Amino acid sequence: MRLLRFIGFTLLEYLRSGRVAIEIIAVLVTYAIFLRRPMDAEYFFSVTGVFTPVLTLYTMASLIGLGDRPQGYLLLARGLGRAAYLLGLFAAACTIVAGSYGLLCLIVAALNRPFDLDLAGWVLGTMPLLLNIGLLAALMLMLSPLVLPTNWRLFVLGLIALAFSSNFIGGTVLEALPETVRALLRALQALLGGPLVPAFYGFQLAVTRDYSTPTAIANLLAQASLLVSLLGLAVYAFSRRDLIFSTQ
Amino acid sequence: MAVTDVIEIDELYKAYGELPVLQGLNLRVAAGEVFGLLGPNGSGKSTLIHLMLGFLRPNRGRVRLFGDSNLERARPRIGYIPERQRYHTRYTAREYLRFLGAFSGLRGAELHERVERELATVGLHEAADRSLGTFSKGMLQRLGVAQALLADPDLLLIDEPTSGLDPAGQREVIELLAAVRDRGHTVFLCTHYLQEVELLCDRVGVLAGGKIVIEATVADLRNVAGSVRIRVDRLSPEVRRRLELLAVAVSSEPQGVRINPNSAALQAAVLRTLLDAEVSILALEPLESPLEQLYRQAVYGAQRPQPEASPAPTRRPAHPDGWPVPLQSPSAPPPPPRRPGEGDTLLNELLGRSGDEDASGARQEVD
Numbered sequence: 001m002r003l004l005r006f007i008g009f010t011l012l013e014y015l016r017s018g019r020v021a022i023e024i025i026a027v028l029v030t031y032a033i034f035l036r037r038p039m040d041a042e043y044f045f046s047v048t049g050v051f052t053p054v055l056t057l058y059t060m061a062s063l064i065g066l067g068d069r070p071q072g073y074l075l076l077a078r079g080l081g082r083a084a085y086l087l088g089l090f091a092a093a094c095t096i097v098a099g100s101y102g103l104l105c106l107i108v109a110a111l112n113r114p115f116d117l118d119l120a121g122w123v124l125g126t127m128p129l130l131l132n133i134g135l136l137a138a139l140m141l142m143l144s145p146l147v148l149p150t151n152w153r154l155f156v157l158g159l160i161a162l163a164f165s166s167n168f169i170g171g172t173v174l175e176a177l178p179e180t181v182r183a184l185l186r187a188l189q190a191l192l193g194g195p196l197v198p199a200f201y202g203f204q205l206a207v208t209r210d211y212s213t214p215t216a217i218a219n220l221l222a223q224a225s226l227l228v229s230l231l232g233l234a235v236y237a238f239s240r241r242d243l244i245f246s247t248q
Numbered sequence: 249m250a251v252t253d254v255i256e257i258d259e260l261y262k263a264y265g266e267l268p269v270l271q272g273l274n275l276r277v278a279a280g281e282v283f284g285l286l287g288p289n290g291s292g293k294s295t296l297i298h299l300m301l302g303f304l305r306p307n308r309g310r311v312r313l314f315g316d317s318n319l320e321r322a323r324p325r326i327g328y329i330p331e332r333q334r335y336h337t338r339y340t341a342r343e344y345l346r347f348l349g350a351f352s353g354l355r356g357a358e359l360h361e362r363v364e365r366e367l368a369t370v371g372l373h374e375a376a377d378r379s380l381g382t383f384s385k386g387m388l389q390r391l392g393v394a395q396a397l398l399a400d401p402d403l404l405l406i407d408e409p410t411s412g413l414d415p416a417g418q419r420e421v422i423e424l425l426a427a428v429r430d431r432g433h434t435v436f437l438c439t440h441y442l443q444e445v446e447l448l449c450d451r452v453g454v455l456a457g458g459k460i461v462i463e464a465t466v467a468d469l470r471n472v473a474g475s476v477r478i479r480v481d482r483l484s485p486e487v488r489r490r491l492e493l494l495a496v497a498v499s500s501e502p503q504g505v506r507i508n509p510n511s512a513a514l515q516a517a518v519l520r521t522l523l524d525a526e527v528s529i530l531a532l533e534p535l536e537s538p539l540e541q542l543y544r545q546a547v548y549g550a551q552r553p554q555p556e557a558s559p560a561p562t563r564r565p566a567h568p569d570g571w572p573v574p575l576q577s578p579s580a581p582p583p584p585p586r587r588p589g590e591g592d593t594l595l596n597e598l599l600g601r602s603g604d605e606d607a608s609g610a611r612q613e614v615d
Binding site for chain 2: 002005006009012013016017070071073074075076077078079080081242243244
């Protein structure tokens with residue numbers, strides 16, 4: 001109950017701060033530039049699959065900024081626990097991004113509906129897309145100064161860079177490396193890239209809405225599991241650390 | 249009946265990285281007591297409050313509130329008043345208090361009744377529907393008092409309540425805290441305004457070098473000032489001669505007597521002499537606040553003979569001549585020059601002192 005109240009408190013502050021204007025403008029601009037042409041569902045979800053993560057970056061950063069202020073001490077000195085504080089910020093960000101996506105969908109439905117998209121298709125495409133919003137928001141939250149100290153943030157970012165390294169370490173560069181290093185690098189890439197698979201496959205699933213194989217359902221579960229894991233790690237780290245809010 | 253300690257802190261150590269802030273701090277605050285913690289900026293006062301609230305974790309040592317070292321459990325019984333301007337300013341006062349009350353677990357009619365009661369207590373009823381962004385600093389701090397009182401806490405933790413306020417704002421907040429004090433809460437007040445402690449607290453401690461180096465009761469400090477001036481109607485040469493024969497510490501002028509250094513016995517002897525001579529006594533004015541002397545002694549080292557320090561009980565009796573016994577003298581730099589500044593006139597006025605004296609008129613904020 002306190003978590004819900006805190007989400008309401010945060011959303012109200014966000015609305016009154018005027019920051020939400022950015023989301024509204026982003027929705028209108030995205031519609032005007034990308035979604036006014038005749039389109040099918042695949043195109044619609046390709047656009048929204050990129051739009052929502054980009055919007056999540058902005059919104060989550062704004063919410064982290066709101067949470068990382070000395071005003072937070074006053075809330076945490078009361079019955080609101082650290083976990084509720086962190087989850088409240090996360091949920092508020094997800095609500096805003098999901099609301100913006102909803103607004104965009106309403107505009108599209110009213111003005112330029114994809115010819116092959118019905119309500120069921122929209123739900124099937126939206127599920128992995130919303131889970132991806134949650135995943136990115138949770139990752140940002142975990143990597144924020146609010147949750148992890150600098151050295152740990154750098155460590156996690158290093159792991160993520162390693163996971164993506166197959167995109168920029170390959171071909172002749174890879175061949176030039178000693179065999180053991182290559183083997184180690186491949187192992188690390190496979191190991192660290194694993195958690196990224198549900199996010200990427202989730203994007204693909206939103207675009208194709210192909211639930212004909214069990215893999216699709218498994219991927220939704222994997223996305224949800226990864227989301228819970230990231231949030232769990234963030235809450236754990238936040239509960240263990242000294243709480244020193246930014247005074248900037 | 250045994251006194252219950254609401255705050256129990258034992259051998260508390262806290263460092264930020266390599267920078268030690270608290271180094272073996274011990275403290276006890278009894279139920280119903282108003283304890284003032286003095287210390288220079290950066291001495292660790294706010295760190296100590298944040299440790300008590302569980303925002304920070306000690307490197308070593310123990311903090312117990314209400315006999316429980318699980319600070320999460322103690323939190324519903326705590327009211328916290330942060331430094332000024334630490335409020336979400338996009339709400340009206342009433343909205344904000346309703347949210348904060350809800351976070352404290354208040355609901356429905358009880359929440360409504362408490363919010364209205366505390367708005368009235370701090371005199372913000374008229375401004376309750378104004379945005380906090382339009383509030384003055386003094387109003388914001390009064391709001392801070394209101395939010396702390398909402399859940400009717402047993403312990404109030406107050407961090408620099410008048411810091412940065414103008415004299416009118418200081419007056420408002422001090423008067424408000426004086427009224428709150430009468431409700432019987434246990435209060436832990438951090439400040440660097442000496443006279444705030446004199447006005448509000450039962451007991452005072454000075455934090456320096458990461459420890460509480462001196463504790464004293466404010467009543468003890470009020471007993472005998474280190475030096476005083478007694479203002480009188482008129483002194484005849486004969487009376488002046490008799491006074492100056494009492495001790496070299498006594499000097500006189502046609503309309504006053506100074507005793508420096510002062511002691512209870514000498515002050516009594518001078519007053520007796522004046523009364524015997526039927527001289528009208530107009531005022532007895534401390535020339536230097538005993539608390540200020542205590543503070544200087546604690547932070548910058550002893551400036552008058554001290555009794556030998558002994559290892560660290562957390563409560564110590566005052567010295568027989570009214571001077572508190574130091575727990576431990578920190579190594580410290582020499583005192584900086586004293587500066588005139590804001591707030592002294594008001595605080596002296598509240599203390600009932602004239603502001604025209606050299607020492608008593610000087611600013612008693614310590615930086």
